[in-house]
Amino acid sequence: MAAETNTEMDVVPHADGHAPAAEHTTATTEAHGSGGLPQFRMEYWGGQIIWLLVVFAVLYALLAKVFVPRLRQIQDTRAQTIADAVEQARRVQAEADAQAAAAKAETEDARAQARRVAADASAKAQANLAASQAAEDQRLQAELEKAEERIRIMRDQAMTNVGQIAADTAEAIVAKLTGAAPSRSEVDAALTARTPEGVA
Structure with a gap:
């Protein structure tokens, strides 16, 4: 197909309108008849192998000297960053745990x-209350004893007055009934004999 196209394109009429000679057409057809890709022709394989090696060497040099070191540097930097972040997190966690433990201990x-x-205050309050209670008990006991003493004195005075009143009354009654006033000793003896036991 390519040969036919090239043949048709190469057939150009001359200026006088006549077609070119048959030899020109045959030469052109033979020149283009051995067409195809040059990569598959053995006479070009040597150069292709050389260029392949050159390109491979260039790519290998670029990878070994440029791309791989950069990738390794990026990976190392990333790994170092992650390790630093993890270490910092552990350090912060340790500090937080220490602060929490200190706060718990302080609490x-x-x-x-x-x-x-609270226990000391309660003990002091109990001691103060006991002391106050003891002092109050002593004061009340003293007041009670004083009151009992006053009551005893007042009772003795009352009994003395009652005896005197009884003696006077008896003396007046006897004097009225008999017409003669008895002596005080007789009246006291009679009242003493009539007084029940246990009465002062």
């Missing part, structure tokens, strides 16, 4: 101190 100490203060 426990504060609670223990608060319990001690």
